[in-house]
Amino acid sequence: MSTPKTLxxxxxxxxxxxxxxxxxDVFFIDRHFIxxxxxxxxxxxxxxxxxxxxxxxxxxxxxxxxxxxLNQHLPVADPLSANQLAALERNATKYGISHWGLGHIKNGxxxxxxxxxxxxxxxxxxxxxxxxxxxxxxFGAIAFGIGTSEVEMVLATQCIMQPKPKKMRITVNGTLGKxxxxxxxxxxxxxxxxxxxxxxxxxxxxxxxxxxxxMEGRMTVCNMSIEMGARGGIIAPDATTLNxxxxxxxxxxxxxxxxxxxxxxxxxxxxxxxxxxxxxxxAAAIEPQITYGTNPGLGTGVTRQIPVAETVKDxxxxxxxxxxxxxxxxxxxxxxKPVDFVFLGSCTNGRIEDFRAFASIVKGRQKADNVTAWLxxxxxxxxxxxxxxxxxxxxxxxxxxxRQPGCSACLAMNEDKIPAGxxxxxxxxxxxxxxxxxxxxxxxxxxLVAAAAAVTGVVTDPRQFI
Amino acid sequence: MAYDKFTILRSxxxxxxxxxxxxxxxxxxxxxxxxxxxxxxxxxxRDWRYNNDDTPKxxxxxxxxxYSGEGSxxxxxxxxxxxxxxxxxxxxxxxxxxxxxxxxxSSFFADIFRNNSLNxxxxxxxxxxEFLEKIFAAIDADPNTELEINLPTQTITLxxxxxxxxxxxxxxxxxxxxxxxxxxxYLLSMKGxxxxxxxxxxx
Numbered sequence: 001m002s003t004p005k006t007l008x009x010x011x012x013x014x015x016x017x018x019x020x021x022x023x024x025d026v027f028f029i030d031r032h033f034i035x036x037x038x039x040x041x042x043x044x045x046x047x048x049x050x051x052x053x054x055x056x057x058x059x060x061x062x063x064x065x066x067x068x069x070l071n072q073h074l075p076v077a078d079p080l081s082a083n084q085l086a087a088l089e090r091n092a093t094k095y096g097i098s099h100w101g102l103g104h105i106k107n108g109x110x111x112x113x114x115x116x117x118x119x120x121x122x123x124x125x126x127x128x129x130x131x132x133x134x135x136x137x138x139f140g141a142i143a144f145g146i147g148t149s150e151v152e153m154v155l156a157t158q159c160i161m162q163p164k165p166k167k168m169r170i171t172v173n174g175t176l177g178k179x180x181x182x183x184x185x186x187x188x189x190x191x192x193x194x195x196x197x198x199x200x201x202x203x204x205x206x207x208x209x210x211x212x213x214x215m216e217g218r219m220t221v222c223n224m225s226i227e228m229g230a231r232g233g234i235i236a237p238d239a240t241t242l243n244x245x246x247x248x249x250x251x252x253x254x255x256x257x258x259x260x261x262x263x264x265x266x267x268x269x270x271x272x273x274x275x276x277x278x279x280x281x282x283a284a285a286i287e288p289q290i291t292y293g294t295n296p297g298l299g300t301g302v303t304r305q306i307p308v309a310e311t312v313k314d315x316x317x318x319x320x321x322x323x324x325x326x327x328x329x330x331x332x333x334x335x336x337k338p339v340d341f342v343f344l345g346s347c348t349n350g351r352i353e354d355f356r357a358f359a360s361i362v363k364g365r366q367k368a369d370n371v372t373a374w375l376x377x378x379x380x381x382x383x384x385x386x387x388x389x390x391x392x393x394x395x396x397x398x399x400x401x402x403r404q405p406g407c408s409a410c411l412a413m414n415e416d417k418i419p420a421g422x423x424x425x426x427x428x429x430x431x432x433x434x435x436x437x438x439x440x441x442x443x444x445x446x447x448l449v450a451a452a453a454a455v456t457g458v459v460t461d462p463r464q465f466i
Numbered sequence: 467m468a469y470d471k472f473t474i475l476r477s478x479x480x481x482x483x484x485x486x487x488x489x490x491x492x493x494x495x496x497x498x499x500x501x502x503x504x505x506x507x508x509x510x511x512r513d514w515r516y517n518n519d520d521t522p523k524x525x526x527x528x529x530x531x532x533y534s535g536e537g538s539x540x541x542x543x544x545x546x547x548x549x550x551x552x553x554x555x556x557x558x559x560x561x562x563x564x565x566x567x568x569x570x571x572s573s574f575f576a577d578i579f580r581n582n583s584l585n586x587x588x589x590x591x592x593x594x595x596e597f598l599e600k601i602f603a604a605i606d607a608d609p610n611t612e613l614e615i616n617l618p619t620q621t622i623t624l625x626x627x628x629x630x631x632x633x634x635x636x637x638x639x640x641x642x643x644x645x646x647x648x649x650x651x652y653l654l655s656m657k658g659x660x661x662x663x664x665x666x667x668x669x
Contacts, residue, residue, distance in 0.1 A: 017663045023638025040501035080499035131554040147556035147582035157653035196548035318485035411495040432490040
C-alpha cells in the first residue's frame, strides 16, 4: 500500500512539472484569474520579453477592485481607474482572454464569479494576483494569491516556481450555535492562533462544522485563511461541493462531468496521513465575533471585553498602537460601541447567503438613522438572486439601498471610502489601518452582526433578534 | 524582468520596530492605480509618513533626518515580526525597492511578501527574535551602525560588535539573486515540457 497522503499532497503532487533541487517546484496552474490592478505591469513584462500568453483559455479576466458601485452605466469618473479598466480590456482582447468587464452580465468580484460560473473545480490549482484567491480552496482546489511578477510568469508559462508549504489541519467539531456563522468560526480561529499563526502553512479544514457547512460558508472560511498567514485553505470536496457546481455554465457537463466524479471522490486525506501541525477547536466555544484592533487576529466574542495587552499574542507596543488607532481601551466592552457605517459585501461575505442572513435581521425593522449602510453584492448574479428572492424588498422597506457589484469598501480603491475616524462594522476581511479609507476604523464581523449594528446603530449581539 | 545582482551589501539601516506591518501600510490601495511600475517610492508608508495635507509627520522614521539624511542612503529596512502581511500587492515590494532599500530584515515574514521581494531582487533576511533585538539596540545606540548582509555565505553581521547570524534561503533563489536571473527565463527554457504536461490535465 502506498504512503497515506493528505488532500493537499494529492493535489500538489499532481501539478509538479519538475522539482528543482534545493529550490521550488515548477508548479502547473489550471486556472488563472486576473483583474485590473495587478495585471497591467505583468502584460508590459510580456511585451518587453516578446512572449505570448501560453494558454489564454486557462485565464479569465474580471474588473472588480476599482469599479464604482453606483451608475455603472456611466463612464468611470476616476481617470486612473478608467485607465486600468481600459488596460485590462485591451490586454484581454489582444491575447484572447475571456473578459468580464464592467457592465458584462457575469461581472463581479473575481472570487465570487469564478465559483458561481463553474470555473473553479475540485483538484485544480488556481492563482490570481490577489491574496483572497484562497477562497477557491473551498472546492478542494489549491488556490492562492500571487504577486505581479508571478502573474507575468503564469501568463507566459502557465507555471510558477513555488516551494511546497508545510501542512496544518484545523478541525472544528460540534455544531455552531444560534446566530453563529462561518465568518464567526474563521474569525474565532484567527483570534486563537493570531494573524501570523499559520504563516508558511497550507491549512486543511476538517470536522463536523465544515462538513455540514454550505459552499458559501466554506468560501468565507477559506477566503480568510490568508488572514492568519496561511497561503491557503482547502476543504475536501463532497456531495455539497458537487451539488453546488453541477450544471453551472462553465463547469464540465454530461459525460465529461461523469468522468471526473470518480477522480474527485479520491480527493480527501487518507487515513494515517500526517500534518506538520494539527489543531482542534470546539464549535460550542464560538460566539458571534467582532474585531477591536487593526489586524484580523484581534477579535473576540461580541459580548466580551477588549483584552489587556498581556493576554494577546501581539507585542504590547504594537497592541497599544492598534487600540490607540481604534480609539479603544483595554477592558472596554464591545457591546454598545457606536457605529457610523455598515458594509455588507466583499469576496468574503458578498454572496447570496450573506444577504439572506442580513435580511433575516432587518426584516420588520428600520435602519438606524446614524448609520450609513453600503450593501454591495459580489456579482450581478448575486444581485439578481437578491431581487428574485424578495430580499431587495425587505431591504428597501427597512430603509436600505442596494448598490452595484464590486470590491467596494473592502479596500476602498473606488469612491466607497469610510471617512477618517468613523467606525465601520464590515463583513470584509481586513481591519488594517486605513484599509477602508485613510483613518477609517474597521470592526470585522459576520452579516448577522452587521445587520444588528445597522438597525441599532451600535455594536449589538444579533442573537437577541433571532 | 532581470534585476540587480545581489552579493554582499554593507549599509546603515532604518529601524521600524513595529509588528504586523501589513502591505496596506507599505503602500495604501489608492496608490495601486498605476499601469506601469514606477514612482511607488514616493508613497512608501504614505499614511504613516504624511499628514492629510501632505506635510511630513515629524515622528515617522523616514522623516527623521538621522535616518534619511543626504549622502547616506540606507539600503536596509529592519522591521518587526510578521512583516509584509496582508494583501498580495507586489507594489509593496516595488515601493520598498523604489525608495532605495535592497534588503528587509525581520524575525518573521509573510509568505507572499517574501516571494514578491525575491522576485524583484529584494533580499528578505529572517533572523531570530534575539538577533533582531540586538540590531534594534545597536541602531538605537548608534544610528550609523552598519550591517553586512553576505548572500554567498548567508550571514548577517552587526559590524560594530562582529556578532553574526546565518539565514536561510533556498539554493535556487540564491543563485538567481547572485546572478540577477529571474524565474521566467528559467520557465521559458522548459516550454516543451510544460506543454506536454498541460495535455495530461483533465480540465
